[in-house]
Amino acid sequence: GAVVSQHPSRVICKSGTSVKIECRSLDFQATTMFWYRQFPKQSLMLMATSNEGSKATYEQGVEKDKFLINHASLTLSTLTVTSAHPEDSSFYICSAGDSRISGANVLTFGAGSRLTVL
Amino acid sequence: EDKVVQSPLSLVVHEGDTVTLNCSYEVTNFRSLLWYKQEKKAPTFLFMLTSSGIEKKSGRLSSILDKKELFSILNITATQTGDSAIYLCAVLNGANSKLTFGKGITLSVRP
Numbered sequence: 352g353a354v355v356s357q358h359p360s361r362v363i364c365k366s367g368t369s370v371k372i373e374c375r376s377l378d379f380q381a382t383t384m385f386w387y388r389q390f391p392k393q394s395l396m397l398m399a400t401s402n403e404g405s406k407a408t409y410e411q412g413v414e415k416d417k418f419l420i421n422h423a424s425l426t427l428s429t430l431t432v433t434s435a436h437p438e439d440s441s442f443y444i445c446s447a448g449d450s451r452i453s454g455a456n457v458l459t460f461g462a463g464s465r466l467t468v469l
Numbered sequence: 470e471d472k473v474v475q476s477p478l479s480l481v482v483h484e485g486d487t488v489t490l491n492c493s494y495e496v497t498n499f500r501s502l503l504w505y506k507q508e509k510k511a512p513t514f515l516f517m518l519t520s521s522g523i524e525k526k527s528g529r530l531s532s533i534l535d536k537k538e539l540f541s542i543l544n545i546t547a548t549q550t551g552d553s554a555i556y557l558c559a560v561l562n563g564a565n566s567k568l569t570f571g572k573g574i575t576l577s578v579r580p
Contacts, residue, residue, distance in 0.1 A: 357511075385568070394473075395512070395557065444511055457503065458568065460511035465528040 353379050355447050356463025364435055370429045372464045374445030380425035381447035385458065389442040393428075398443075401428040433453055437469040442466075471496045473571035475558050481577045490574045493540040500563030502541050503536055505540030507546050507555040507573065513554075515543070548578045 354377040364370050374384055375467035382403045387395040399420050400408040415437075419431040428447075430440050440464050445460040472495045482488055484504045494502065495567060501519045507510035520532035525532050529548075534541045544551055557572040562569070 360510075383566075391574075392575075394572040395559075397567060397569075400567075457514055457517055459514070460505075462510045 353459040355459045355461040356446050357447065357457075357464055359464055360462055361367075361465045361467075363467045363469065364386075367434055368433055369433045370435055371404055371429055372434060372443055373462050374428045374447070374468075375431070376426045376447045379447075381428075382425060384422060384428040384447045386420065386428075386430050387444045387446065389444060389463075394457075395444065395451055398430075403428075403443075405433045432466065435466070437468045440466055471560060471567070471569040472560055473558055473560055473569050475556075475571035475574050477574060478572065479575040479577070481579065482548055483579050484549060486578075487544065488538070488548060488576060489547045490543040490558075491540065491557050492542070492559075492571055494560045494569075494571075496560045496569070497538065498562050498564035499536065503559045504532055504541070504543050504576055505557040505559065506555055508535070512557055513562075513564065518546040545576075548576075550578050550580055552576060553578045 356375045365368050377436045384401040388398050389395050397410050398413045401420045401422040403422045403425050419450045422428040441464050445461045445465040448458050474493050476491045501517050503517050504515040516532045521536040529546045532543045555575050557573045559568045559570045
C-alpha cells in the first residue's frame with residue numbers, strides 16, 4: 352500500500368529558530384500533498400496544499416511567510432516553520448493521495464511531527 | 470464553509486460492548502466521506518463512503534452513509550482494548566478536493 356514518510360517525528364527548538372519538516376511518498380508519486388496541523392484534542396486543520404513545481408495554496412489565516420512549503424519533486428514536500436515561537440508548538444501531519452487508488456480520494460498520512468518551541 | 474460534527478466527543482465502554490459513532494456533515498459539493506482511526510500518531514484509513522445505504526464492513530467495524538440526512542455512522546462490535554483511539558470523520562469536497570475533518574471521537578475500551 353501507499354506509504355508516506357515524515358521526518359523528524361519530534362523536534363524541540365528555541366524560539367526564533369527555523370525548523371524544516373520533510374514529507375516523502377515512498378512508493379508512489381504525489382503531485383499534491385497536504386499539510387495539516389493538530390492541536391491537542393482538536394481536529395486536523397488543513398494549512399496548505401503543496402503542489403509539485405508550483406506555489407503552495409494556503410488556507411485562510413495561515414501565514415505563507417511563516418510556513419514555507421516547497422514541493423520540489425514528485426515524492427518530496429517540505430514545510431519550514433520560520434522564526435518559530437511557542438504558539439507554533441503543535442503536531443504537524445502531511446498527507447498525499449496515491450492517484451492509483453480511488454482517484455486519490457483516500458489520503459495516506461505521514462506519522463506526524465511533534466514540534467515544541469521553547 | 471464545509472463542516473463536520475462528530476458525536477459523542479468521547480466514550481468509555483467495556484470490552485465486548487458495541488459502539489456507534491456519529492458523523493454529520495455539511496459540504497457544498499460532496500464527493501466522499503472517510504473514516505480514520507488515530508492512535509498515537511497519524512490517522513490510518515478505515516472506510517471511504519460515496520453512496521447512500523451501502524454498508525462497508527471490515528471485521529468488527531462497519532460504516533454506512535445517508536446522503537439525504539447528511540450523516541454517517543461507524544459501528545464497532547465486540548470492542549477490544551485495541552480499539553481505543555480517536556476516530557476521525559472527514560468529508561471530501563469534490564469542487565476543491567479539500568478534506569474537512571471533524572474533531573474526532575475519543576473511544577476508550579476498558580478491560
